[in-house]
Amino acid sequence: MNRAAEFLEEHSLLPGTIDLRQCSLKMAEHMRAGLEGRMIDMPMIPTYLKGIGSVTPGKNAIVIDAGGTNYRTALAAFSPEGCHITGMKVCKMPGTDKPVTWDEFIAFVADSIMPFTGYADVIGFCFSYNADITPDMDGIVHRIDKEVVITGCEEQRIGRSLIAELEKRGVAGKKVVILNDTVAALLGGAVNLDKDQYSDFIGMICGTGLNTCASVATDKIIKLEGDYSGSMLINLESGTYSGMPSTDVDDTVDEHSNNPGEKRMEKMCSGAYIGEVCHTAFRFAAAEDYVSVDTLTKMDAIPHFDGAVVDSLACGHDPFQLFDTEEEMQFSKDVALALFERSARCAAANILAILELNGTGREADKPACVCAEGSLIAKSKYFLPFMEKALAEAAAGPDPRYVKVVLGHDTTLPGSAVAALLNA
Numbered sequence: 001m002n003r004a005a006e007f008l009e010e011h012s013l014l015p016g017t018i019d020l021r022q023c024s025l026k027m028a029e030h031m032r033a034g035l036e037g038r039m040i041d042m043p044m045i046p047t048y049l050k051g052i053g054s055v056t057p058g059k060n061a062i063v064i065d066a067g068g069t070n071y072r073t074a075l076a077a078f079s080p081e082g083c084h085i086t087g088m089k090v091c092k093m094p095g096t097d098k099p100v101t102w103d104e105f106i107a108f109v110a111d112s113i114m115p116f117t118g119y120a121d122v123i124g125f126c127f128s129y130n131a132d133i134t135p136d137m138d139g140i141v142h143r144i145d146k147e148v149v150i151t152g153c154e155e156q157r158i159g160r161s162l163i164a165e166l167e168k169r170g171v172a173g174k175k176v177v178i179l180n181d182t183v184a185a186l187l188g189g190a191v192n193l194d195k196d197q198y199s200d201f202i203g204m205i206c207g208t209g210l211n212t213c214a215s216v217a218t219d220k221i222i223k224l225e226g227d228y229s230g231s232m233l234i235n236l237e238s239g240t241y242s243g244m245p246s247t248d249v250d251d252t253v254d255e256h257s258n259n260p261g262e263k264r265m266e267k268m269c270s271g272a273y274i275g276e277v278c279h280t281a282f283r284f285a286a287a288e289d290y291v292s293v294d295t296l297t298k299m300d301a302i303p304h305f306d307g308a309v310v311d312s313l314a315c316g317h318d319p320f321q322l323f324d325t326e327e328e329m330q331f332s333k334d335v336a337l338a339l340f341e342r343s344a345r346c347a348a349a350n351i352l353a354i355l356e357l358n359g360t361g362r363e364a365d366k367p368a369c370v371c372a373e374g375s376l377i378a379k380s381k382y383f384l385p386f387m388e389k390a391l392a393e394a395a396a397g398p399d400p401r402y403v404k405v406v407l408g409h410d411t412t413l414p415g416s417a418v419a420a421l422l423n424a
């Protein structure tokens with residue numbers, strides 16, 4: 001056993017500690033608990049949006065994407081060839097440079113879509129902040145964060161506020177559908193795909209954070225109030241899952257985070273944390289003489305020890321001049337690769353848990369489709385290949401599940417349009 005494998009085994013960080021079958025079965029049980037209203041960790045939030053469908057050509061929707069630092073608006077038009085985004089405008093999210101009030105934010109949103117109001121009656125609004133979705137597909141805001149300050153936003157209804165502002169301007173008859181970025185990634189990623197080729201569709205965001213959404217039969221959503229049939233899209237908030245096998249390294253990362261005890265799976269998988277997991281592992285390694293204190297000191301001086309740094313180490317590169325010996329460089333490469341693979345196996349287990357919940361992905365010629373987007377899965381040299389390797393392992397196992405991952409790019413606006421047109 002080489003030194004890296006020895007260190008990884010001592011701290012239970014080897015990728016194989018994530019047993020795909022056992023981890024997916026356990027996660028599926030937590031999903032069922034959330035659907036039944038006895039949440040363990042994943043809230044399993046009903047979106048009240050229908051499952052996957054196709055938009056009739058000739059339809060238009062106004063689309064809005066509010067999340068992070070950017071705010072975007074456009075008109076989405078559907079033809080037999082698919083969705084076409086026109087007139088897109090991009091600016092800073094209100095509240096980024098200075099605080100704004102809720103009324104100022106809503107007035108800004110109304111201003112931004114006024115040029116499109118003569119072309120469509122439905123508005124798909126991707127709102128990537130903490131909000132509860134209501135049965136009429138509005139959203140009740142809990143908080144707005146990500147360094148955006150909008151005062152008085154708590155408990156406001158997004159769609160109702162926007163419709164009232166538009167009506168003050170003489171624009172009546174609009175319908176607003178609220179959704180989040182993971183749901184938009186699913187609907188936007190699937191918009192141009194042949195739906196008949198797949199047994200299921202899953203949305204995955206794997207970038208700064210981690211989340212998934214899926215279409216679930218309404219008879220499994222026991223906590224639903226009202227009469228619903230067919231299927232409904234569920235926002236799993238899977239980054240909050242706490243049941244993955246964790247280690248002393250994970251516990252240390254969690255302890256020093258700004259939200260200890262929360263989002264344990266996200267802290268094992270996502271782009272915001274993979275750098276800190278790796279950095280923390282090297283702190284343990286230095287204390288145990290696997291790498292020198294001098295090497296750790298140079299690592300500590302890296303301004304942003306993020307996923308890109310881990311990718312570089314996994315490639316065997318040394319852009320920060322960290323290592324004095326070939327042995328240390330090889331150790332660091334092996335550790336970085338193992339941590340990427342462990343992260344990817346957690347994400348694969350998340351996908352397999354959804355297939356376990358839905359009973360899908362059982363046919364090789366009709367796999368489940370994962371519509372995935374995000375900086376980690378799109379930019380890392382290793383994350384997606386490791387995730388596909390894990391999914392191939394599941395396909396060859398005793399209870400095979402078949403999955404195809406489709407990487408999307410900029411799917412939020414098309415996804416918002418699909419949500420609005422299929423559900424308004």
